[in-house]
Structure formats: structure tokens, C-alpha cells
Amino acid sequence: MEMTEYSSTEMMAVCGAHAVKDGERVFAGTGLPVLGAMLAKVTHAPNAIIIYEGGYVDTQNKDLALSVADSRLGYRAAASIGLIETLGFLMMGGRVDVGFLGAAQIDEYGNINTSYIGEFEKPKVRLPGSGGGNDIASSAGRIILMFTHDARKFVKKLDYLTSPGHLSGPGSREKLGLIGKGPALVVTDKCQMDFNPDTKRIRLKSVHPGVTPEWVKENVMFDLIIPNDIPTTAEPTAQELETLRTLDPQGIYLGKGQK
Numbered sequence: 001m002e003m004t005e006y007s008s009t010e011m012m013a014v015c016g017a018h019a020v021k022d023g024e025r026v027f028a029g030t031g032l033p034v035l036g037a038m039l040a041k042v043t044h045a046p047n048a049i050i051i052y053e054g055g056y057v058d059t060q061n062k063d064l065a066l067s068v069a070d071s072r073l074g075y076r077a078a079a080s081i082g083l084i085e086t087l088g089f090l091m092m093g094g095r096v097d098v099g100f101l102g103a104a105q106i107d108e109y110g111n112i113n114t115s116y117i118g119e120f121e122k123p124k125v126r127l128p129g130s131g132g133g134n135d136i137a138s139s140a141g142r143i144i145l146m147f148t149h150d151a152r153k154f155v156k157k158l159d160y161l162t163s164p165g166h167l168s169g170p171g172s173r174e175k176l177g178l179i180g181k182g183p184a185l186v187v188t189d190k191c192q193m194d195f196n197p198d199t200k201r202i203r204l205k206s207v208h209p210g211v212t213p214e215w216v217k218e219n220v221m222f223d224l225i226i227p228n229d230i231p232t233t234a235e236p237t238a239q240e241l242e243t244l245r246t247l248d249p250q251g252i253y254l255g256k257g258q259k
Contacts, residue, residue: 110165
């Protein structure tokens with residue numbers, strides 16, 4: 001593969017990295033979120049602090065972690081604490097600037113379902129549930145959502161509300177006392193979406209190269225806000241791709257054949 005070529009997975013990881021600012025405390029889950037956070041740290045955000053749910057903080061691990069509790073994350077970590085301290089003292093204490101999450105379903109206000117698909121009594125699919133997702137969605141300064149694009153994921157009504165987005169619109173989170181500001185960005189393998197600051201409804205921000213706004217609109221099951229001018233997402237640079245592939249040389253999260 002030439003360095004100018006890239007996969008949709010690499011595009012998502014780079015978009016996730018761009019969403020991280022220097023000096024931020026980043027709560028990153030296993031997979032593309034951690035790759036995005038690590039890429040940000042070694043490129044434009046060297047002072048970002050990555051926090052793992054398993055309790056490892058600002059690690060210097062040499063090998064890519066396979067889970068949020070992988071012991072290799074303990075290598076030269078600034079701290080190794082417990083789950084209660086991570087989700088309690090740090091997350092619920094308002095000490096996390098940005099958190100990454102995935103979703104099986106998302107509605108137009110960024111509310112998330114990761115529990116089940118179908119009827120409660122007899123679901124079609126049982127999903128992992130919340131884990132720390134509700135804590136992150138409720139308390140992190142802002143939320144970045146990352147998942148592959150499928151029309152069935154962008155629904156008008158969730159089968160189950162696992163983690164809060166902007167709930168029913170402006171003021172909803174504040175009314176319930178949630179300290180986090182909610183979802184700020186959705187990254188898929190086709191586009192990026194953000195949220196209208198006035199209505200808190202999701203809107204198209206950019207489309208990846210080769211994707212049209214019309215395609216995105218047809219693959220969302222609610223009335224997506226589409227501004228008149230939709231830019232094309234900037235392609236990953238050669239340096240970003242080289243760094244990303246160095247971080248995941250075995251293609252654990254990027255997939256095989258990325259080099």
C-alpha cells in the first residue's frame with residue numbers, strides 16, 4: 001500500500017486524533033479511540049493525558065494495549081489506580097475533558113444504545129451494555145462517538161437508552177444535573193457530524209472523500225440537519241499514516257495489510 005492510500009479505519013482514527021486538543025485529559029476505550037488518542041499525543045497534542053478505564057494514567061507503554069485493563073499499560077504510568085477512582089474521582093469529579101464512546105444505536109440528539117436491539121422481553125441482539133459508558137457520557141467534558149456507518153444505527157427512537165446524549169434538547173442535561181456537556185462529534189467511516197448549538201440536534205459536518213451528502217442523508221433514519229456548504233474531510237497526511245501504522249504495526253485495530 002502506498003503511503004498516500006489509506007483505509008476507512010485509518011481515516012476514522014485520524015479524525016478522532018484531530019478532535020483531541022493539547023493538554024486535555026482524554027478517556028479512551030480500547031480500539032480506534034485509543035489509537036486516535038495516541039496519535040494525537042505523538043503529533044499535535046504532546047501534553048494530552050490518556051486515561052484508561054482500568055486505572056492506568058498517562059502511560060508510556062511500548063506495545064499496543066489489547067484492553068483497558070491490559071497490564072502492559074502499567075509501564076512508566078503516571079498512576080495506576082482502581083476503577084472506582086477512575087470513574088469516581090476522575091470522571092464524576094469533572095476531571096476528564098473528552099471521552100470516546102461507540103454506539104449500536106444513536107438518535108438525533110446523540111443519545112446512545114449499547115444494551116440490546118429489539119423488544120426488552122425478547123431482544124434480537126444482546127449488546128455489552130453500559131460498562132462505564134453512562135459515566136463517561138454523563139460526566140466527561142465532551143463526547144466523541146466513533147463507529148462504522150449503518151442506517152440502522154441512526155434511529156428516530158432508541159430501543160433502549162443506555163447513555164445520555166443531549167436527551168430531549170437544550171437544557172435537558174442541566175436539568176438532570178449532568179456535569180458533562182454531552183456529544184460534540186460523531187465520526188464514522190463515511191462522514192463527520194456535530195450538533196447544532198441551539199437545538200442540540202445532530203448535523204452533517206463533513207463527508208469523507210468519495211461520499212456525498214445525499215448518501216449520508218439516505219443512510220440516516222431521521223431528519224438529519226444538512227447545511228448548504230458541506231466540506232470534504234481532509235485526508236490523512238503521510239506522516240499521520242506512518243505514525244498510526246507504527247503505533248499498530250500488527251494491525252490489531254487497523255486491520256491487516258495496512259503497511
